[in-house]
Amino acid sequence: MVDADQTFIIVGGGLAGAKAAETLRAEGFSGRVILICDERDHPYERPPLSKGYLLGKEERDSVFVHEPAWYAQNDIELHLGQTVDRIDRTAKTVRFGDDGTLVRYDKLLLVTGAEPRRLDIPGTDLAGVHHLRRLAHAERLKGVLHHLGQENGHLVIAGAGWIGLEVAAAAREYGAEVTVIEPHPTPLHGVLGPELGNVFAQLHHEHGVRFHFGVRLTEIIGQDGMVLAARTDDGEEHPAHDVLAAIGAAPRAALAEAAGLEIADRAHGGGIVVDERLRTSDPDIYAAGDVASFPLALFGTRLRVEHWANALNGGPAAARAMLGQDVTYDRVPYFFTDQYDLGMEYSGWAPPGAYDEVVIRGDAGKREFIAFWVKEGRVLAGMNVNVWDVTEQIQNLIRSRAQVNIEALSDPHVPLDDLVS
Ligand SMILES: Cc1cc2nc3c(=O)[nH]c(=O)nc-3n(C[C@H](O)[C@H](O)[C@H](O)COP(=O)(O)OP(=O)(O)OC[C@H]3O[C@@H](n4cnc5c(N)ncnc54)[C@H](O)[C@@H]3O)c2cc1C
Known part of the structure; x- marks a missing residue:
């Protein structure tokens, strides 16, 4: 049983970390909750950094998960701008900060997220080379896009993944010239495959992006x-x-790896191996969010999911598991994007x-449709795409593993619920 003498430490102050802290208190945990993060900003959400905030349509204040005062009001001991550099699993301590402060934990949650991969080519140290992960990156990039738009300047984007495309859309809205370099034959190739990648290629072509x-x-x-x-x-x-x-x-799993926790192989996306309760190979240490590699029985595979909903739901699920509740984390992966007028x-x-x-169900040409990826x-x-309030039905369909009639699946007049037998 959990009691007031216990200390739960959360390493990482992204969405998963902030939501885990919230859940511990909401579930009545009365022990110490310590949240340590190497960023100086209070925990914030990253999706606006490549969309509304980057475009100047959302205020800086709107990205934070909680008001700054919320942490003290909920007795969360927040250590910002402090890096955890060691976990001692025998002594059950973590070490953090310049002075090497040691704190003992009863349970530990690792929500250390991911970091942008770096280009390994000459010229990456030039002042005009950017990455986008943090609020400070977005602030800087916003200024850059504004300037490029004013001067008719050129932005080259390496990578036609979600962030590359969202920034391409924002840059075009600022009026910058945009060139996207992508080794695959279509955008988003590894996620959507060639068929649907072309929908995004077309969308961006129409808005003047060169691929x-x-x-x-x-x-x-x-x-x-x-x-x-750029060559x-x-x-x-x-x-x-x-x-x-x-x-x-790339997942920020070095701390866990140095502590001897099991790490997933690259073929499974790397990251910290957890079970369906989000527990690592050490029963007192949990992991969630971008850094965790969890088993998803529905797809018969282990997955590491770098999406907002996985941090939003995974942090709380890990917190409940730390409290000894019966947890099975088996969410269908979910992601969203907004580019120009496409949502x-x-x-x-x-x-x-x-x-x-x-x-395809609907009109792909008008970009108002649902695409289904089907196997057997x-x-x-x-x-x-630009069709709303269907996520629950789509997820039910996936979960049901029902054998569907393809003609009915493609017919917008057949309710999706009717396909789940
Ligand atoms: C620009 C951008 C746009 C995105 N847009 C979307 C979107 O539209 N839809 C969507 O579904 N997802 C989107 N995502 C993904 C989503 O934001 C992430 O999945 C989510 O932020 C993961 O949350 P997390 O808490 O697991 O990790 P993070 O948010 O990465 O937080 C981890 C924190 O831990 C800190 N940390 C790491 N190691 C240590 C250490 N040793 N000591 C102390 N602190 C440490 C990190 O600095 C970081 O602050 C986007 C991501 C980015 C970067």
Whole structure:
């Protein structure tokens, strides 16, 4: 039984960490809750950093998970701007801060998130090369896009993933020239496959984004510390005043690895291995959010999910498991994006190779449709584009593993609920 003498430590102050702290108190935990984060800002949500906040449509204050006063009001001991650099599993302590403060834990939650992958090419140290993960990055990039828009300047984006495309949309709204370099033949290739990737390619073409598929950046050319151009492996030079490296993120699992916790192999996305209760290979240590690799029985695989909803739900689930509650974390992965006037939600998991066909319900040309990724008659994933309030039905369909009639699946007049037998 949990009692007031216990200390629960949360390492990482992103959405998963803040929501875990909230849940511990909401569930009546009366012991010490210590939240340590290496960022100086209070825990905040990242999706607006490449959308509303970047576009200047959302205020800085709107991104925070809680008001700053909330932490003291809920007796959460917050240590911001402090890095945890060691976990001693025998003594059950974590060490943090410049002075190497040691605190003992009864239960520990690792929600250390992910960090942007770096381009390993000449020129990445130039002042005009950017990444986007933190609020400070977004503040800087916002200024850059504004300036590029005013000066008719060029932004080269390495990577046509979610962040690359969202920033491309924002940059076009500021009026900047945008070139996207992507080694795969379509945007979002590893998530959506070629069929639906083309919907996003078309959308961005229509808004004036130039794509170069099938090539990689090899060098960022500069002069006096400033970016002048970006070179690709086909020998072409692309004019650039700034470059955004948006080539994915890597889990921040080094702390866990150094403590001897089990780490997933790269084929499963890396990250800290947890069971369905979000418990690591040490029974007193849990992990959630972007850094955790959890088993998802529905898809018969282990997954690491770098999405907002996984932090929002995973942090609280881990907190409940730490309190000894019976938890099975088996959420259908969910993601959303907004680009120009396109809004979409994606539920499920269907990377290329996992599905046989893509079935469209609605009008793909008008970008008002639902796409379903199907394998042997079962829906693995669904993406609703400018069609709303269908996520629950799509997720029910995925969960049901029902054998669906493909014609009915593609017919907007057949209610989705009717397909779940
Ligand atoms: C620009 C951007 C846009 C996004 N847009 C979307 C979207 O539209 N839809 C969507 O579903 N998802 C989106 N995401 C993904 C979503 O934001 C992440 O999945 C979510 O932030 C993960 O939360 P987390 O708490 O697991 O990790 P994080 O938010 O990464 O938080 C982890 C925190 O731990 C800190 N930390 C790490 N190691 C240590 C240590 N040793 N000591 C102390 N502190 C440490 C980190 O600095 C960080 O503050 C976006 C992400 C980004 C970057």
